[in-house]
Amino acid sequence: MDRIRIRGGRPLTGTIPVSGAKNAALPLMAAALLSDGPLRLGNVPDLADVATMGALLRHHGLSVDHDKRERTITLAGAANDLEAPYDIVRRMRASVLVLGPLLARHGEAKVSLPGGCAIGTRPVDLHLKALEQLGAAIELESGYIHAKAPRGLRGATVIFPQVSVGATENLLMAATLAEGETILVNAAREPEIADLAMCLMRMGARIEGIGTDRLRIEGVRALTGATHRIVPDRIEAGTYACAAAVTGGSVLLEGARMEHLGAVVRTLRDAGVEVAERPEGLRVSRRNGLSGTDAMTEPFPGFATDMQAQFMALMCVAEGASMITETIFENRFMHVPELMRMGARINYHGASAIVRGVPRLSGAPVMATDLRASVSLVLAGLAAEGETIVNRVYHLDRGYERVEAKLAAVGANIERLSG
Ligand SMILES: CC(=O)N[C@H]1[C@@H](OP(=O)(O)OP(=O)(O)OC[C@H]2O[C@@H](n3ccc(=O)[nH]c3=O)[C@H](O)[C@@H]2O)O[C@H](CO)[C@@H](O)[C@@H]1O
Numbered sequence: 001m002d003r004i005r006i007r008g009g010r011p012l013t014g015t016i017p018v019s020g021a022k023n024a025a026l027p028l029m030a031a032a033l034l035s036d037g038p039l040r041l042g043n044v045p046d047l048a049d050v051a052t053m054g055a056l057l058r059h060h061g062l063s064v065d066h067d068k069r070e071r072t073i074t075l076a077g078a079a080n081d082l083e084a085p086y087d088i089v090r091r092m093r094a095s096v097l098v099l100g101p102l103l104a105r106h107g108e109a110k111v112s113l114p115g116g117c118a119i120g121t122r123p124v125d126l127h128l129k130a131l132e133q134l135g136a137a138i139e140l141e142s143g144y145i146h147a148k149a150p151r152g153l154r155g156a157t158v159i160f161p162q163v164s165v166g167a168t169e170n171l172l173m174a175a176t177l178a179e180g181e182t183i184l185v186n187a188a189r190e191p192e193i194a195d196l197a198m199c200l201m202r203m204g205a206r207i208e209g210i211g212t213d214r215l216r217i218e219g220v221r222a223l224t225g226a227t228h229r230i231v232p233d234r235i236e237a238g239t240y241a242c243a244a245a246v247t248g249g250s251v252l253l254e255g256a257r258m259e260h261l262g263a264v265v266r267t268l269r270d271a272g273v274e275v276a277e278r279p280e281g282l283r284v285s286r287r288n289g290l291s292g293t294d295a296m297t298e299p300f301p302g303f304a305t306d307m308q309a310q311f312m313a314l315m316c317v318a319e320g321a322s323m324i325t326e327t328i329f330e331n332r333f334m335h336v337p338e339l340m341r342m343g344a345r346i347n348y349h350g351a352s353a354i355v356r357g358v359p360r361l362s363g364a365p366v367m368a369t370d371l372r373a374s375v376s377l378v379l380a381g382l383a384a385e386g387e388t389i390v391n392r393v394y395h396l397d398r399g400y401e402r403v404e405a406k407l408a409a410v411g412a413n414i415e416r417l418s419g
């Protein structure tokens with residue numbers, strides 16, 4: 001199993017190119033099930049999760065041509081197998097995004113229940129209730145969701161009781177082929193949803209309210225192929241912004257967009273980090289000390305839960321205390337005990353953690369149980385004295401393209417140890 005070795009203490013300087021967003025790529029690939037295509041996606045990140053979604057779509061019967069050099073994926077054909085098996089879904093929860101498209105196009109789908117993961121129980125009840133409102137009959141049996149709509153889905157007004165990114169995406173895709181009008185109220189507003197909606201429009205869907213919490217979709221009989229470039233990954237950009245800040249460096253994040261990082265940028269600035277908009281992206285620098293700053297996770301446009309662990313790593317070396325509150329997932333502090341093994345002072349109870357900054361962290365062997373927790377340990381390692389070994393690198397490979405190469409190119413002493 002690969003590990004990452006970091007020798008900390010070097011300020012990062014230079015340019016980091018931001019890849020296409022994992023959380024946009026996955027629903028966009030699932031959207032290929034809505035038409036015979038071809039759907040051509042550009043700026044595709046080379047990630048384990050993208051490979052898993054490719055494997056799932058191949059299993060359904062689509063052709064998946066991933067040209068890694070060109071960073072494109074071309075998806076074509078119609079599904080001939082309507083079952084998403086446990087073996088693939090258990091590897092990646094976003095597999096559940098095939099449910100809406102399969103059901104809308106073929107009137108039937110059988111998708112393994114994704115179950116919980118390291119950050120929370122993560123049910124899919126909101127997806128299922130909303131699809132029922134569009135006329136689907138849903139049964140849960142032997143760990144699978146059996147969904148049927150033999151006469152097709154019918155448009156309806158769906159009021160989500162809670163904001164959910166995945167449920168919004170599943171319903172948005174399903175509604176493009178439902179009969180009549182669907183209105184999604186209290187929809188999630190993450191930039192990846194707007195990206196999905198823009199691509200669906202290129203495929204012939206009729207959608208109004210993109211970027212807002214009220215989406216209106218007028219169903220059409222069929223969608224076509226399209227070409228679409230995936231939006232830059234705001235979480236990858238935010239992570240490298242924290243890397244620049246934690247090392248006292250200055251890095252240009254090529255392709256990063258201020259409008260996607262608003263709350264994170266405001267919080268970083270409060271902590272003493274300089275963030276400037278440039279034509280090529282965002283420049284993030286830190287010349288002075290960091291000051292303890294509070295953060296609370298919220299749906300977009302609030303502070304992203306996918307940035308919580310990285311920001312906590314930064315606050316571990318700030319002057320003073322910070323309170324970090326996680327409101328989205330009930331178990332997303334798995335990085336805390338590992339950061340403490342590196343010398344961080346953190347108390348946590350329930351949804352909040354108090355971080356008391358220390359002058360320096362010390363390197364240690366660490367491991368984490370999810371993607372963002374793992375990368376927060378990489379950030380801590382970049383700032384720490386001595387050597388840090390991050391185990392279970394497969395979590396990082398789910399969502400960060402060539403993390404060690406990107407960080408080494410801006411001066412980090414970091415390498416992947418194979419085997
Ligand atoms: C592939 C992808 O895009 N993943 C992102 C997506 O995950 P995902 O789409 O799974 O996250 P949701 O927005 O759905 O989850 C938000 C909250 O709602 C709860 N919930 C959700 C659905 C449901 O049917 N019932 C329910 O109770 C969840 O357990 C969680 O507590 O948004 C999360 C919140 O920004 C991010 O952390 C993930 O990186």
Ligand SMILES: C=C(OP(=O)(O)O)C(=O)O
Nearest residue numbers: 023093094306371372399
């Ligand atoms: C939680 C994440 O992803 P997923 O929803 O795929 O588990 C993430 O990207 O941080």
